[in-house]
Amino acid sequence: MKNLIFILLLINMQCVAQNSNNMKDNINVTFSGGQEKNIINGIIPAILTIKNNTNKEIFVLLFYPNPNDISFDCQQPFVEKKNRGWNLSEENIPIKIQSGETYKNVYFLGRYFKFLKDGKFDIIYDLELSAGTGNTQSESISYKGNFPIQISSGSNEELKKQLSYYSENLKSDNRKIKEESAEALSFVENPLCVDYITPMLSIENLESKGIDALSKFNTPQNQKLISKMLSHRESDVVSKAIEALHKMKVEIPRKEFISMLASENTDIVFLGLENLEKNPNKNDMGLVKPVLNSLNDTVAEKAKGYYDLLEKMK
Structure with missing residues (x-):
């Protein structure tokens, strides 16, 4: 009986492995450069193309712009690798790809590298793709490969033209185009990008x-x-x-945190209390007192803790 169970388990494992191989063989993944000229410290796109060669509709998960399930590397000199970070709150919905059709995502290598001179560079990619059909549980499939990128010197006018294109696309009603444009602009290593990034401050979710x-x-x-x-x-x-200003060594005026105590957003009230408490001032007692009656228990508790601290300073 034990031998029979072992044989059945072995057959099941072989079937799973075979299905995984079949899925990988029938989903084609390629990367390629995305534009004619890639300017040093400018916008350097890399296009991911996924082709469904199965005879069924498939679903894939690509968290964008996502440093978790995709990584890039380059072993050549004159390339400074960046810490690609890790997204702790990634969310996405399955992307449908019909049989015979393709889906494309544009990634931007400025997130991963700073190129120190012009030339041709070999970029290595490592992608973990979650894929499946409507009738099967999705599985993680690993794809590894490489593609060339040509980096060139360019004028400020050429760079401004690129920046302007992506900055205009921030206004797009297409969420994907808007996200890709924000990603493109966010990792440019040239201060010329500032005027083109600034509109993001007034665009929801950017x-x-x-x-x-x-x-x-x-x-x-x-x-x-x-x-x-x-x-x-x-x-x-x-x-x-607050985090950015601290990183920039900017002293935030106390009045900014005090004004947060009057916010209708209790999370902002909490931020105000949290930052005031880092540099307590007994003159804050009158400002904190109304917050003691907050309907939000977390805020009320934080206010009480700070108020008690101020009382001890009398």
Whole structure:
């Protein structure tokens, strides 16, 4: 009996492996360069193409712009590798690809590399693709390969033309185009990009990405732009602005945190209390007292903790 169970398990494992191989053999993955001229420290696209060679509709998961399930490498000199980061809150929905059809995503190598001189570079990719059909459980399939990218010197006018194209696309009603454009602009290593990134601060769901991108260029202008985001209605944007200003070594005026205590967003009130508490001032007692009655238990508890601390300072 034990031998029979072992044989059945072995057959099942072989079937799973065979199905996995069949799926990989019938889903073609390629990468290629995305434009005629890739300017050093500019926008350098790489196009991922997935072709469904099966006779069924398939579903794939591609978290975009996602550093988790795809990585790039380059072993040549004059390439500075960046920390690609890790997305802890990735979300997506399955992408349908009909039999015989293709799906494309554009990735931007500025997230992964800084090229230090012009020339031809061999880019190595490693992709974990979750794929399946409507009748089968999705499985993770590994694809590895390489593709060439030519990097060239370019004029400021050429770079501005590229930046302008992607900045205009930030206004697109197509979510995919908008996300790709934000990703393209966010990793440009040239301060010329600032004027083209700034519109992201007023586009819903792109504000935090815009703050991150601007904070890489620590100038009075960018400090001022990011400081204005402290009055944003969304707590994650306010939190990102605080984080960026700290990274830029900018001292945030105390009045900014005090104004957060009057916000209708309890998460922003919490941020205000949290940051005031880092540099307690007994003059805050009158400002904190109304927050003690907050209907949000977490905020009320935070306010009480800070208020008790201030009482001890009398």
